[in-house]
Amino acid sequence: MQTVTVLGATGSIGCNTLDVIARHPDAYRVFAITGHSQLELLMQQAKVCSPRYVVLADESRYQEAKALASEYGVTADILCGPAALEDVASAGEVDIVMAAIVGGAGLLPTLAAVKAAKKVLLANKEALVMSGALFIDAARQSGASILPIDSEHNAIFQCLPQDFNYGDLAGSGIHSILLTGSGGPFRTRDLSTFADISVEEACSHPNWDMGRKITVDSATMMNKGLEFIEACWLFGLATEDITVVLHPQSTIHSMVQYVDGSVIAQLGHPDMRTPIAYGLAWPERIEAGVAPLDFSQLADLTFDTPCPERYPNLQLAIDACKEGQAATTRLNAANEVAVEAFLNGAIRFTDIARVNQDTLNKMEPLTVSSLQQILEQDRAAREVAQQITRGLT
Ligand code: NAD
Numbered sequence: 001m002q003t004v005t006v007l008g009a010t011g012s013i014g015c016n017t018l019d020v021i022a023r024h025p026d027a028y029r030v031f032a033i034t035g036h037s038q039l040e041l042l043m044q045q046a047k048v049c050s051p052r053y054v055v056l057a058d059e060s061r062y063q064e065a066k067a068l069a070s071e072y073g074v075t076a077d078i079l080c081g082p083a084a085l086e087d088v089a090s091a092g093e094v095d096i097v098m099a100a101i102v103g104g105a106g107l108l109p110t111l112a113a114v115k116a117a118k119k120v121l122l123a124n125k126e127a128l129v130m131s132g133a134l135f136i137d138a139a140r141q142s143g144a145s146i147l148p149i150d151s152e153h154n155a156i157f158q159c160l161p162q163d164f165n166y167g168d169l170a171g172s173g174i175h176s177i178l179l180t181g182s183g184g185p186f187r188t189r190d191l192s193t194f195a196d197i198s199v200e201e202a203c204s205h206p207n208w209d210m211g212r213k214i215t216v217d218s219a220t221m222m223n224k225g226l227e228f229i230e231a232c233w234l235f236g237l238a239t240e241d242i243t244v245v246l247h248p249q250s251t252i253h254s255m256v257q258y259v260d261g262s263v264i265a266q267l268g269h270p271d272m273r274t275p276i277a278y279g280l281a282w283p284e285r286i287e288a289g290v291a292p293l294d295f296s297q298l299a300d301l302t303f304d305t306p307c308p309e310r311y312p313n314l315q316l317a318i319d320a321c322k323e324g325q326a327a328t329t330r331l332n333a334a335n336e337v338a339v340e341a342f343l344n345g346a347i348r349f350t351d352i353a354r355v356n357q358d359t360l361n362k363m364e365p366l367t368v369s370s371l372q373q374i375l376e377q378d379r380a381a382r383e384v385a386q387q388i389t390r391g392l393t
């Protein structure tokens with residue numbers, strides 16, 4: 001029996017994680033679930049999965065949460081605040097931590113799980129983009145295993161040889177990593193209409209059902225940019241090792257190209273329960289509730305190259321990756337501010353890349369390594385991005 005903490009239980013990944021866990025009551029027990037704003041959903045989840053702790057990120061809603069807990073008959077202890085998130089991520093009783101908080105807010109609890117040598121199922125890509133070397137070094141030092149949940153990285157992990165040495169592509173006869181992306185809802189939309197893209201249009205992804213932030217990131221392809229950086233850190237890759245391939249059907253979730261001409265791909269329905277189940281059970285496999293892929297029903301699989309004018313954020317992220325940690329931390333921070341402003345109707349879709357680019361341009365190059373420096377760059381970039389955003393509204 002493995003004990004699991006689900007950080008970000010009320011989100012899209014969190015709900016899918018609890019769904020997979022519920023299919024295997026003899027294998028997994030929930031220790032803690034955490035949420036931020038959807039208190040009712042959090043209590044409904046607690047009623048079903050009976051965790052020891054229910055954690056609320058937002059301290060100001062503690063009384064409301066206590067009242068709801070008694071209304072729902074939830075007997076778990078209710079905790080709140082940032083320290084409680086770290087506590088349930090690192091508690092001695094916990095074997096597995098699903099890191100599924102969205103954005104930089106997930107960094108500290110995810111790092112706490114890594115430092116406590118947990119099996120960390122990493123969905124929260126922003127945490128790794130923000131902290132890169134520090135995150136990977138912490139895992140190396142503690143002995144934590146990092147299992148990628150992002151579908152592309154989970155696919156790459158499955159396609160790499162089992163004895164793959166971090167960063168040593170040549171040693172495994174690997175030519176390159178093919179990172180696939182659907183291109184989002186605006187792959188064929190007339191470029192001259194991009195400034196008019198509405199929140200509703202940007203929030204409807206053709207293949208995946210996800211949280212709003214990552215859905216907008218998929219529309220701008222900043223998501224692929226963050227994933228590019230994520231892949232570099234997870235597998236020890238150089239930027240030249242990765243080619244981004246557009247694949248609108250999202251059936252292939254990424255590939256590894258070997259020097260002998262072989263390409264190994266991982267395929268499946270666009271359903272996050274597959275990578276979640278893989279991460280939970282690794283190195284074994286468990287049923288995920290996902291139907292088998294029926295090749296007689298598959299439409300044509302097509303491929304393309306992303307067009308830079310359509311997806312300026314992708315190139316920004318690749319350039320930041322080449323530049324180093326300060327740039328990727330700042331880009332992630334600026335993007336969180338810009339996407340939130342877009343979702344609130346304050347800026348246009350095309351302004352997202354502008355805020356990101358201008359934030360990077362306004363800040364001096366810098367070398368950062370400590371957690372304190374990283375958090376300071378995150379804070380400073382958010383301030384710059386907010387200023388730029390205000391100038392656009
Ligand atoms: P979501 O918006 O659906 O859920 C986010 C979760 O984080 C919620 O539980 C929310 O309560 C919590 N949260 C939000 N702000 C918080 C804060 N300030 N403090 C603490 N908790 C907070 O997002 P999602 O789509 O589930 O994505 C979660 C993470 O997984 C993201 O980093 C995303 O990039 C990554 N991811 C998601 C998918 C997907 O299919 N949804 C796929 C790959 C990777």
Ligand code: MG
Nearest residue numbers: 150151152227
């Ligand atoms: Mg992904």
